[in-house]
Amino acid sequence: MDPSHLEPSGSASPTPSRKQRAITLGVKKQVIDTLSSQNMSRTDVAKKFGIPRTTLKSILSQKEKIIRAMDEGADGKRIRLKNGKHVDLEKVLLRWVRIVKRHGGPITGNILKVNLVLFDIVDFIKSLFGDSFQFSGGPVKETFCSKNIYIF
Incomplete structure (x- = not known):
């Protein structure tokens, strides 16, 4: 039996598929x-x-x-416009960071911790994360800072 009927009609080679690329x-x-x-x-x-x-x-x-x-200052290298898990917390942090930056103040992990206590935001954070919340700076550094171009 002749296998020529199994080949695609038209061109001898199939059309190459496009490789998906992420666009920033x-x-x-x-x-x-x-x-x-x-x-x-x-x-x-x-x-x-x-x-x-x-x-x-x-x-x-x-x-x-x-x-x-x-x-609003998003990093041009980001690929997705995805919100974090705790949008309310990020809004509060971003508002505070903008106020501090506007007045020329420094922002460090320790300053952030102190202000969270001063502004009584710790209770709000514990309502999101649970009573066992310990501020380590990890999630803040990795998600909030990378999205909003702030490095502590």
């Missing part, structure tokens, strides 16, 4: 800026950045979130 917030912001500032079609912008049109469409569907995150 910085690149997503550049895509949005390019599309809004230059007189280019969506197809041309997608080709310029080497992304599929469907990816461009999903970037544009999150346009407001991306712009807001970048304006």
Whole structure:
């Protein structure tokens, strides 16, 4: 029996599939800026950045979130706009960090601990994490700081 009927019709080699790539917030912001500032079609912008049109469409569907995150100081190297597990805690910490930075004060892990006690935020944190909460700085350093570009 002739095996030629098992081969795909048309070209002899199958179409290579695209490798998925993670796109940083910085690149997503550049895509949005390019599309809004230059007189280019969506197809041309997608080709310029080497992304599929469907990816461009999903970037544009999150346009407001991306712009807001970048304006609020999100790291351009981040890939996802994912909230942390404790959004309320992060909002409180970020508000405090901005106030301290505005007045030129230093921010360290020890200063953060003292202010959590002074502003009676410890009870709020314990309500989120449980009574066994011990401030070690670990989760704060790893998640909050990496998202908001603050290093203690």
